[in-house]
Amino acid sequence: MTHMIVEQDNGQTSTGRISAEVRELAERPYQHGFVSDIDTDVIPKGLSEDVVRLISSKKNEPAWLLEWRLKAYRHWLTMEEPDWQNARYAPIDFQDIAYYAAPKPKPKLASMDEVDPELRAMFDKLGISLAEQERLSNVAVDAIVDSVSVATTYKTKLAEVGVIFCSFSEAVAEHPELVRANLGSVVPPRDNYFAALNSAVFSDGSFCYIPKGVRCPMELSTYFRINSAQTGQFERTLIVAEEGSYVSYLEGCTAPMRDENQLHAAVVELVAQQDAQIKYATVQNWYPGDAQGKGGIYNFVTKRGTCAGDRSKISWTQVETGSAITWKYPSVILKGDDSVGEFYSVALTAGYQQADTGSKMIHIGKGTTSTIVSKGISAGHGQNTYRGQVKVLRSAEGARNFTQCDSLLLGGDCGAHTFPYIEVKNPTAQVEHEASTSKIGEDQMFYCRQRGISAEDATSMIVNGFCREVFKELPMEFAVEAQRLLSVSLEGSVG
Amino acid sequence: MLHIENLHASIGGTPILRGLDLHINPGEVHAIMGPNGSGKSTLASILSGRSGYEVTGTVTYQGIDLLALEPEERAAAGVFLAFQYPVELPGVGNLYFLRTALNSIRTSRGLDVIDVRTFLEMADAAMQSVEMDQSLRSRSVNEGFSGGEKKRNEVLQMAILQPTLAILDETDSGLDIDALRIVAGGVNALRSPERSMLVITHYQRLLDYIVPDQVHVLAGGRIIRSGGKELASELEANGYSETVGEYATATGATRATGGST
Numbered sequence: 001m002t003h004m005i006v007e008q009d010n011g012q013t014s015t016g017r018i019s020a021e022v023r024e025l026a027e028r029p030y031q032h033g034f035v036s037d038i039d040t041d042v043i044p045k046g047l048s049e050d051v052v053r054l055i056s057s058k059k060n061e062p063a064w065l066l067e068w069r070l071k072a073y074r075h076w077l078t079m080e081e082p083d084w085q086n087a088r089y090a091p092i093d094f095q096d097i098a099y100y101a102a103p104k105p106k107p108k109l110a111s112m113d114e115v116d117p118e119l120r121a122m123f124d125k126l127g128i129s130l131a132e133q134e135r136l137s138n139v140a141v142d143a144i145v146d147s148v149s150v151a152t153t154y155k156t157k158l159a160e161v162g163v164i165f166c167s168f169s170e171a172v173a174e175h176p177e178l179v180r181a182n183l184g185s186v187v188p189p190r191d192n193y194f195a196a197l198n199s200a201v202f203s204d205g206s207f208c209y210i211p212k213g214v215r216c217p218m219e220l221s222t223y224f225r226i227n228s229a230q231t232g233q234f235e236r237t238l239i240v241a242e243e244g245s246y247v248s249y250l251e252g253c254t255a256p257m258r259d260e261n262q263l264h265a266a267v268v269e270l271v272a273q274q275d276a277q278i279k280y281a282t283v284q285n286w287y288p289g290d291a292q293g294k295g296g297i298y299n300f301v302t303k304r305g306t307c308a309g310d311r312s313k314i315s316w317t318q319v320e321t322g323s324a325i326t327w328k329y330p331s332v333i334l335k336g337d338d339s340v341g342e343f344y345s346v347a348l349t350a351g352y353q354q355a356d357t358g359s360k361m362i363h364i365g366k367g368t369t370s371t372i373v374s375k376g377i378s379a380g381h382g383q384n385t386y387r388g389q390v391k392v393l394r395s396a397e398g399a400r401n402f403t404q405c406d407s408l409l410l411g412g413d414c415g416a417h418t419f420p421y422i423e424v425k426n427p428t429a430q431v432e433h434e435a436s437t438s439k440i441g442e443d444q445m446f447y448c449r450q451r452g453i454s455a456e457d458a459t460s461m462i463v464n465g466f467c468r469e470v471f472k473e474l475p476m477e478f479a480v481e482a483q484r485l486l487s488v489s490l491e492g493s494v495g
Numbered sequence: 496m497l498h499i500e501n502l503h504a505s506i507g508g509t510p511i512l513r514g515l516d517l518h519i520n521p522g523e524v525h526a527i528m529g530p531n532g533s534g535k536s537t538l539a540s541i542l543s544g545r546s547g548y549e550v551t552g553t554v555t556y557q558g559i560d561l562l563a564l565e566p567e568e569r570a571a572a573g574v575f576l577a578f579q580y581p582v583e584l585p586g587v588g589n590l591y592f593l594r595t596a597l598n599s600i601r602t603s604r605g606l607d608v609i610d611v612r613t614f615l616e617m618a619d620a621a622m623q624s625v626e627m628d629q630s631l632r633s634r635s636v637n638e639g640f641s642g643g644e645k646k647r648n649e650v651l652q653m654a655i656l657q658p659t660l661a662i663l664d665e666t667d668s669g670l671d672i673d674a675l676r677i678v679a680g681g682v683n684a685l686r687s688p689e690r691s692m693l694v695i696t697h698y699q700r701l702l703d704y705i706v707p708d709q710v711h712v713l714a715g716g717r718i719i720r721s722g723g724k725e726l727a728s729e730l731e732a733n734g735y736s737e738t739v740g741e742y743a744t745a746t747g748a749t750r751a752t753g754g755s756t
Binding site for chain 1: 543544545546565566567569570571575576578581582583584585586587592593595596597599600603635652656
């Protein structure tokens with residue numbers, strides 16, 4: 001039904017729309033690849049304790065947070081970069097990255113009108129008009145450029161119901177007790193190599209707190225933008241949903257086209273208390289590199305939620321079309337009895353993109369249920385790996401998991417790989433895993449073409465159909481964007 | 496309208512059509528009958544542009560060289576194939592697919608696209624005429640459809656796309672008598688002076704409902720007999736082997752039931 005409603009909204013044939021776009025994009029393969037000329041405060045490249053201290057002092061952080069960063073940094077020094085993921089890339093020189101870049105002067109904003117016009121122009125170009133967002137839509141946006149949050153919309157309206165939605169730095173200054181109680185509670189600084197690095201050098205991110213019994217009155221959204229060259233982006237997102245609350249959260253990501261690879265190592269932590277529900281959706285379109293595989297973002301991200309209370313629910317939905325390499329496993333720790341974890345994913349790898357992505361569901365509470373639906377699409381020389389772990393502990397009486405893992409191959413030079421790990425310690429648990437790999441059939445293509453639909457539009461239609469189960473989990477405006485992105489990313493894959 | 500001359504087709508060096516000639520005028524309905532393996536479905540595939548065949552000869556349709564066109568270009572030129580085995584497209588909404596097809600064809604003809612409201616009105620009327628369940632509007636194309644539903648869906652698509660040359664490939668196969676009557680009714684409603692039809696079938700049964708202007712017997716890759724609608728009855732009464740004699744024997748065809756090539 002998503003398809004139908006989307007269609008009605010713009011009253012135009014999808015075929016006409018897609019072809020026009022595909023034509024337009026054929027000349028400009030990655031549409032977000034511009035660089036905005038914004039005066040930026042960048043610290044010199046390199047990583048050391050001094051750099052960690054410098055970041056912390058630039059942000060006027062309390063002593064406990066600096067201490068927390070330093071502990072993470074010292075631990076990171078003892079760790080080795082993981083190499084188990086199914087992706088190939090040259091070793092990262094961590095001394096060749098700048099760890100902090102901020103548009104300057106860093107504005108202290110009372111309203112949207114005070115946002116730097118250059119920044120506003122950049123977000124307008126991305127199709128995210130901050131002013132328009134505030135005026136017209138019912139989505140609150142936090143915009144993050146390079147290392148810092150530049151604008152958050154709708155704050156006043158959210159404050160009326162007690163919802164806190166602000167940049168991470170602001171949260172540290174204004175709600176230190178909430179940050180301190182939850183920071184690192186889901187993804188500890190020692191969790192993994194990139195989480196430790198993030199904990200040491202993270203510069204900003206979004207913070208969101210939904211008080212007890214509150215249903216957040218609008219979608220919350222963060223747009224991430226890497227603008228500066230040779231800069232890493234390390235943001236942290238922390239969402240806390242108190243008892244009986246509900247929030248739906250969206251994130252979108254883009255970056256300029258650059259020849260060198262850029263590292264994005266984010267951490268996202270979600271906490272859902274009793275009867276709370278968090279829906280977290282991502283449309284990731286970082287620059288994927290050029291047709292020869294040069295450049296692009298390394299997207300090494302740790303995303304995890306804890307269903308801390310009984311009957312709580314965390315749902316991850318992701319559409320990954322960008323990045324040279326994607327390495328992430330949005331996970332749910334199901335502690336509360338009868339809590340629910342969900343993961344819906346579409347990952348597309350075209351060109352020379354590599355994705356090693358999937359989910360972890362850790363069942364601890366009784367009667368916990370989880371669902372994993374993963375759709376991997378490989379085109380060109382893309383390599384798409386699903387890696388998932390379902391773990392049922394002894395305590396998880398009556399736990400259930402259903403995993404469905406489908407791969408679609410376009411062409412003969414790409415690959416699809418599946419690594420499911422299942423560990424069950426309670427005999428009453430039910431775990432199901434279904435997997436399929438298919439190609440777009442010649443019969444399907446011929447059927448569409450015989451009805452007058454071009455090969456390119458037919459491919460896009462069949463691929464979108466393949467992803468429908470996941471798209472229907474996305475909020476409407478994101479579903480439209482996701483379908484469009486997919487069509488555009490597949491341009492040139494039909495041959 | 497459609498002129499096929501000396502059409503030869505083979506797959507991997509094995510000849511299937513061996514010099515087929517056929518001429519259809521506007522408004523005429525022609526039936527092609529023949530035993531299994533005689534090349535009936537191959538003819539449908541070649542006219543609609545399916546790849547994988549080595550083809551020689553000429554096919555002219557409304558003055559254009561049909562064989563030079565891509566499948567979607569043939570569709571835009573008005574050629575429609577009702578598939579013997581309609582294909583499933585998981586996750587692609589049935590009416591979404593049909594509207595995309597309609598607007599693709601209209602766009603390539605330089606016409607305006609049809610808006611959703613108008614389209615749904617068209618589709619509702621057409622669905623009623625083939626007695627299609629409303630639930631099939633939003634289900635995925637042909638996914639989980641019964642045999643009869645799939646064939647009705649083909650006729651629905653034909654009614655919306657309004658082709659000038661409709662090729663029906665064994666549209667009667669897998670249908671019970673009620674479904675056959677509905678499907679044939681849908682096809683008959685589309686008969687018009689501008690529209691030609693090529694009805695491919697193994698059995699005379701379908702031709703009781705869709706009465707042809709001409710009947711051709713295809714055997715051994717050629718049309719070996721042509722006649723009026725009474726030829727179909729003769730075939731039914733006497734069987735292919737008696738009617739086509741050595742051709743059927745030569746191609747190893749039998750009167751076994753079901754399927755086609």
